[in-house]
Amino acid sequence: MAVGLSTLPRLFPVPGIRLATTSAGIRKRNRKDLVIIECATNTRVAGVFTNNKLRAAPVVLAHRHLAGHSPRACIINTGFANAATGQKGLEDALACCQALAEQMHCQTEEILPFSTGVIGERLPVDRIINAIPDCLAKLDADGWKDAAHGIMTTDTVAKAFSVKTSINGKGLTITGIVKGSGMIRPDMATMLAFVATDAKLSAEVITSALQEVTRTSFNRITVDGDTSTNDACLLFATGQGELVIENDSEDSYQLFVKELGKVFLDLAQAIIRDAEGITKFITIRVTNGLSESDCLEVAYTVAHSPLVKTAFFASDPNWGRILAAVGRAPVKDIDIDSVSVYLDDVCIARSGAVADDYSEAAGKNVMSRDEITIRIDLGTGQSQATVWTSDLSHDYVTINAEYRT
Amino acid sequence: MAVGLSTLPRLFPVPGIRLATTSAGIRKRNRKDLVIIECATNTRVAGVFTNNKLRAAPVVLAHRHLAGHSPRACIINTGFANAATGQKGLEDALACCQALAEQMHCQTEEILPFSTGVIGERLPVDRIINAIPDCLAKLDADGWKDAAHGIMTTDTVAKAFSVKTSINGKGLTITGIVKGSGMIRPDMATMLAFVATDAKLSAEVITSALQEVTRTSFNRITVDGDTSTNDACLLFATGQGELVIENDSEDSYQLFVKELGKVFLDLAQAIIRDAEGITKFITIRVTNGLSESDCLEVAYTVAHSPLVKTAFFASDPNWGRILAAVGRAPVKDIDIDSVSVYLDDVCIARSGAVADDYSEAAGKNVMSRDEITIRIDLGTGQSQATVWTSDLSHDYVTINAEYRT
Numbered sequence: 001m002a003v004g005l006s007t008l009p010r011l012f013p014v015p016g017i018r019l020a021t022t023s024a025g026i027r028k029r030n031r032k033d034l035v036i037i038e039c040a041t042n043t044r045v046a047g048v049f050t051n052n053k054l055r056a057a058p059v060v061l062a063h064r065h066l067a068g069h070s071p072r073a074c075i076i077n078t079g080f081a082n083a084a085t086g087q088k089g090l091e092d093a094l095a096c097c098q099a100l101a102e103q104m105h106c107q108t109e110e111i112l113p114f115s116t117g118v119i120g121e122r123l124p125v126d127r128i129i130n131a132i133p134d135c136l137a138k139l140d141a142d143g144w145k146d147a148a149h150g151i152m153t154t155d156t157v158a159k160a161f162s163v164k165t166s167i168n169g170k171g172l173t174i175t176g177i178v179k180g181s182g183m184i185r186p187d188m189a190t191m192l193a194f195v196a197t198d199a200k201l202s203a204e205v206i207t208s209a210l211q212e213v214t215r216t217s218f219n220r221i222t223v224d225g226d227t228s229t230n231d232a233c234l235l236f237a238t239g240q241g242e243l244v245i246e247n248d249s250e251d252s253y254q255l256f257v258k259e260l261g262k263v264f265l266d267l268a269q270a271i272i273r274d275a276e277g278i279t280k281f282i283t284i285r286v287t288n289g290l291s292e293s294d295c296l297e298v299a300y301t302v303a304h305s306p307l308v309k310t311a312f313f314a315s316d317p318n319w320g321r322i323l324a325a326v327g328r329a330p331v332k333d334i335d336i337d338s339v340s341v342y343l344d345d346v347c348i349a350r351s352g353a354v355a356d357d358y359s360e361a362a363g364k365n366v367m368s369r370d371e372i373t374i375r376i377d378l379g380t381g382q383s384q385a386t387v388w389t390s391d392l393s394h395d396y397v398t399i400n401a402e403y404r405t
Numbered sequence: 406m407a408v409g410l411s412t413l414p415r416l417f418p419v420p421g422i423r424l425a426t427t428s429a430g431i432r433k434r435n436r437k438d439l440v441i442i443e444c445a446t447n448t449r450v451a452g453v454f455t456n457n458k459l460r461a462a463p464v465v466l467a468h469r470h471l472a473g474h475s476p477r478a479c480i481i482n483t484g485f486a487n488a489a490t491g492q493k494g495l496e497d498a499l500a501c502c503q504a505l506a507e508q509m510h511c512q513t514e515e516i517l518p519f520s521t522g523v524i525g526e527r528l529p530v531d532r533i534i535n536a537i538p539d540c541l542a543k544l545d546a547d548g549w550k551d552a553a554h555g556i557m558t559t560d561t562v563a564k565a566f567s568v569k570t571s572i573n574g575k576g577l578t579i580t581g582i583v584k585g586s587g588m589i590r591p592d593m594a595t596m597l598a599f600v601a602t603d604a605k606l607s608a609e610v611i612t613s614a615l616q617e618v619t620r621t622s623f624n625r626i627t628v629d630g631d632t633s634t635n636d637a638c639l640l641f642a643t644g645q646g647e648l649v650i651e652n653d654s655e656d657s658y659q660l661f662v663k664e665l666g667k668v669f670l671d672l673a674q675a676i677i678r679d680a681e682g683i684t685k686f687i688t689i690r691v692t693n694g695l696s697e698s699d700c701l702e703v704a705y706t707v708a709h710s711p712l713v714k715t716a717f718f719a720s721d722p723n724w725g726r727i728l729a730a731v732g733r734a735p736v737k738d739i740d741i742d743s744v745s746v747y748l749d750d751v752c753i754a755r756s757g758a759v760a761d762d763y764s765e766a767a768g769k770n771v772m773s774r775d776e777i778t779i780r781i782d783l784g785t786g787q788s789q790a791t792v793w794t795s796d797l798s799h800d801y802v803t804i805n806a807e808y809r810t
Contacts, residue, residue: 053741054732054757084728086758119725120759182712224711229729306629306711306797307805314806320524323489324634327459336458352459353491354525392711394802400712401719 002157002274003281003370003390011144011162012173014196016040016238019143021150024131026124027079027117034128035076035150036100036135037194043238045071046206047112048214050231056083057093058113059230065097065109072110074194074234075100075128078153078179082115082123083229092123099129103136114192116153116179116230148177151192154399155181159270161263167255170242173198174260178267182223182276182400191271193218193233195263198241199256205245209257210235217264220387222303223275224396235260272388277396280312283373287384294331295385298376301329309392312372317363319348326376338379344372407562407679408686408775408795416549416567417578419601421445421643424548426555429536431529432484432522439533440481440555441505441540442599448643450476451611452517453619455636461488462498463518464635470502470514477515479599479639480505480533483558483584487520487528488634497528504534508541521558521584521597521635553582556597559804560586564675566668572660575647578603579665583672586628586681596676598623598638600668603646604661610650614662615640622669625792627708628680629801640665677793682801685717688778692789699736700790703781706734714797717777722768724753731781743784749777 017039024034039045047066049059065071075096082089097111104111115123148158162175180191201209210233218233245253273281284303286295302308305325311318322341326334336352343366347355366372422444429439444450452471454464470476480501487494502516509516520528553563567580585596606614615638623638650658678686689708691700707713710730716723727746731739741757748771752760771777 052729052732053739054728081725084725084754084758086756089758119723119729120754229725229732304709306801310802310805313802316806318524320486320489320634323459324457324524327457327634334458349489349525351491353489353494392802394799396711397715397718397797397799397802400715401721 003278005157005159005270005273008145008148008158008160009162011160011175012164013141014173014175014238015198015240016043017196017236018139018141019147020135020138020140021143021146022131022135022138024077024127026077026127032146032150033078034131034135035147036139037074037147038139039071039073039236040238040240041072043070043236044201044203044206045234045236046210047232047234048210050229052229054084054229056081056115056230057085057089058082058115059232061090061093061097062112062114062232065112069107069109071112072104072106073100074112074114076114076151076192077123077128078151079117080115080121080123081117081119081230083119085120085122088122092125095125096128099132103132112234114230114232116151116192119229144175144177151177151179153179153181154276155179155274157274159267159274161266163259163263165259167243167252167259172241172243172256172259174263176263176267178271180271181274191218191231193267195234196236196238197260198238199243199245200239201237202246205248205253206235206237208248209260212257213261213264217261217268221268221272222300222387222389223272269388272390275390276399277393278390279393280391281371282312282389282391283386284376284389285373285384285386286376286378288381289378289383290333290381292383292385294333295378295383296387297331298326298329298378299385299387301325302374302376303387303389306392312367312391313393315367317343317348317360317367319343319363322374323349323352333380334378335380340377340379342375343367408683410562410564410675410678413550413553413563413565414567416565416580417569418546419578419580419643420603420645421448422601422641423544423546424552425540425543425545426548426551427536427540427543429482429532431482431532437551437555438483439536439540440552441544442479442552443544444476444478444641445643445645446477448475448641449606449608449611450639450641451615452637452639453615455634457634459489459634461486461520461635462490462494463487463520464637466495466498466502467517467519467637470517474512474514476517477509477511478505479517479519481519481556481597482528482533483556484522485520485526485528486522486524486635488524490525490527493527497530500530501528501533505537508537517639519597519635519637521556524634549580549582556582556584558584558586559681560584560679562679564672564679566671566675568664568668570664572648572657572664577646577648577661577664579668581668581672583676585676586679596623596636598672600639601641601643602665603643604648604650605644606642607651610653610658611640611642613653614665617662618666618669622666622673626673626677627705627792627794628677674793677795680795681804682798683795684798685796686776687717687794687796688791689781689794690778690789690791691781691783693786694783694788695738695786697788697790699738700783700788701792702736703731703734703783704790704792706730707779707781708792708794711797717772717796718798720772722748722753722765722772724748724768727779728754728757738785739783740785745782745784747780748772
C-alpha cells in the first residue's frame with residue numbers, strides 16, 4: 001500500500017504535447033503497456049540516463065538519437081526491459097522506432113525508445129508494431145493520466161504531478177509522470193520520468209535546469225540500492241507558452257527551477273511512497289557534516305541497512321541499528337561521540353550513546369507513524385543532505401520473489 | 406533453517422583451555438547466556454575487532470586490556486551488546502571484569518569482556534556477577550560444545566570446528582567456536598569467534614597468522630551488509646602442545662596457516678549457513694578482474710543486492726538482476742561486454758547479454774539447489790575473489806522485525 005498517495009492531482013495539458021496509451025499484450029493481456037508521447041516540432045528535449053554500466057538497448061538508442069536529433073516522439077513499453085539482450089535487443093528497439101517513424105512521417109532518429117520490465121528477454125516487436133496505429137489514433141493533450149497508468153510495472157498507483165503558475169507575469173505549465181517502485185537507487189534517476197513544460201528554454205537552460213532538479217530529487221531516493229538498467233528522465237520544453245529563458249543568469253531561471261524542482265521532488269517522493277512493500281515513508285536528514293558527500297554516505301548507509309529497514313517495518317524503535325549503521329558508513333572523519341540522532345522530534349541518541357531523556361514510549365510513539373524523519377546530526381561541520389527511502393517488509397520479499405511468475 | 410549444517414563435529418580439547426557456560430538470566434530465563442573461557446598462564450592471545458566506529462564498551466575494553474596484558478580469561482554474555490551505552494557501559498563491562506578477576510585471583514586487565522545482543526541497553530551487571538561462581542565451578546577442557554551454545558543469539562544452531570593433525574611430526578590441535586547470523590558484513594570478523602590451539606607461537610607468528618586467515622574467511626562473508634558493533638575474533642595459543650613456530654619464514658608456518666585457515670573458513674561459512682532466514686548458501690566467485698579489490702566490490706554488490714537475494718529465495722533464475730548488480734558495482738574499469746556469468750556449471754550470460762545456449766530449464770535446475778555458486782568472469786585481468794552469502798527470505802524480515810519482542 002502506497003503511503004500518503006491518494007488519487008492523481010489535476011494534470012494540466014502542456015501545449016505541444018500529446019499522449020496515447022494502449023494495450024499491446026506485450027507480457028500480459030488487457031494491461032496498458034504501450035505509451036506514445038508526441039511533441040511538437042521545435043520542442044527542446046534533454047535527458048539523463050542510468051549510470052549502470054549494463055545499459056538497456058533502448059537507453060543506448062535513446063541517448064544516441066537524442067544526441068543528434070530533435071525528438072518528435074517517445075515510444076515506451078512495459079513488460080520487458082530489453083536489457084542484456086545484446087545486438088538483437090538494439091535491433092528490436094530500432095525496429096519499434098522505425099515503425100513509429102514511418103507512421104509519423106519522420107526520421108527513425110527522431111524517435112526515442114524506452115522499455116521497463118523483466119531483464120534479459122527479447123521484446124515482442126510484432127505486438128508492439130501492430131499496436132502503434134491504434135495508439136497513434138488516441139493521441140490527446142489530456143492523455144497524461146492514462147500514460148501515467150501505461151508506464152507502471154510493480155507500481156501500485158499511477159504517479160503524476162502538475163503545476164500551473166506564472167513567473168514574472170508569464171504563464172507556465174509543468175506536468176510530469178513517473179514510474180518506479182523497486183530497483184530504485186539514485187545514480188541519476190532510477191526510474192522512467194517524462195516531464196513537459198510549455199516554457200521556451202535554450203539548450204543551456206534546459207540542460208542545467210534538468211541537472212539541478214534531478215540532483216536533489218531523483219538522485220536522492222532509494223528503495224533497495226539496486227540501480228536499474230533502464231532509468232531515464234526526459235524533460236520536454238515545447239516553447240508554446242509565454243515564458244522564455246535564454247540563459248541561467250536571468251532571474252526567471254531560479255524561479256523556473258524552483259517550480260520544476262517541485263514537480264521533480266513530488267514525482268521522486270511518489271516513487272518512494274509507492275516503493276515495493278512500503279509501510280513507512282522515511283526521510284533521512286543528515287546535518288552538520290564536513291561535506292555534502294559525507295552526509296550522503298551516512299544517509300545511504302542508513303537507508304540501505306536491512307536491519308534499520310526491518311525495524312521500521314516492525315515499528316520498533318531499535319535505534320541502536322541506526323547508530324550502528326552510522327558507525328559503519330564509509331566516511332573517514334565521523335566522530336561517533338559527536339553524533340546525535342532524532343526520530344521526528346524525539347532525541348534518541350546524544351554523544352554516540354542513548355540520550356538520558358529518551359524513553360521507549362516516546363520512541364514507540366514516533367515509530368507508529370506512517371511518515372518519519374530520521375535526523376542524524378554529525379556535529380562536525382555545516383553541510384547537510386536529505387534522502388528518502390522505504391522500509392523492508394514481507395511484501396517487498398513477496399513482490400520480488402514472485403516478480404516473474 | 407541452516408543450510409548444510411548438521412550436528413556439531415567432534416571438538417578436541419586444547420590443552421591449556423577450559424570453558425564454562427551457565428544461565429545468568431541476562432535477558433531471558435533458562436537460557437545459556439554466560440560463558441567463561443580460561444587460558445593457562447603464558448598463553449599468547451591475539452585479536453581482531455570490529456571496524457565499526459560505534460565500538461561497544463566491551464570491545465573498547467578488551468582491545469585496551471589485550472594491548473597491555475596477557476589475558477587469563479574471557480567473559481562473554483549474550484542478551485545485550487552493551488553498545489551505545491557511553492561511559493556507564495564501560496563501567497558495567499569493567500565491573501564484570503573486576504568480579505571475575507577477584508575470584509580468579511588475577512588482575513582486572515587480564516580479563517577480556519565480550520557482549521552480544523540488543524544495542525543501547527545497559528547490562529544487568531548484578532545478574533552476571535552473581536552467576537560467576539557457578540560458572541567458574543564448571544570450567545572444563547571439554548566445555549567447547551556448551552560454550553558454542555552459550556554464545557548464540559539469533560543463531561539457530563551451535564557452530565564449532567576442530568582439527569587434530571600433525572605438522573612435520575609435531576602434534577597440533579585447533580578448536581574454535583563462533584556465533585553470528587545477522588548484522589553480518591565483513592569489516593574484520595563480523596561476529597564473535599574464539600579459536601584456540603596448543604601450538605606455541607611467537608607474537609609475530611600469532612598476529613600474522615590471525616590476519617592471514619581472517620582476511621579470506623570472516624572478512625569474506627556477508628548476510629546483510631550490516632557491520633556489528635561488537636565483532637571480535639580471538640586466537641589463543643597455549644603453547645602446551647608439540648608444535649613451536651618462532652617466525653613466519655619457517656616452513657611449518659604455511660602448514661599451520663593452512664590448518665588454521667580450514668578452521669576459520671569452516672566457522673565463517675557456518676555463520677552464512679546459519680544466516681538469518683537462509684534457504685540458500687551462495688558462493689560468489691569473481692574471476693579475471695584487474696585487481697582483487699575490483700573483484701571484491703563486484704562480489705559484494707551482488708551479495709548485497711536485495712533483488713538478487715529475493716530471486717534466489719524464489720529459486721528464480723532471474724539472472725538479469727545479477728548482471729544489473731555487476732553493472733552498478735563501484736568499479737571503474739568494468740567492460741560489461743566482457744562479462745560472463747555462470748550459475749554452477751550453467752553459463753547464463755556471455756559478453757554482457759544472455760548466452761545463446763542458455764535455457765530457462767537449465768537455470769531453474771540450478772536454482773532448485775540448496776548451495777549454488779555464482780561465477781562472474783570479468784574478462785579483463787587475472788585477479789579473483791570469493792565471498793559467501795545467503796538469500797533474503799520472509800524469515801529474515803520476520804526475525805529482524807521481531808528481534809526485540
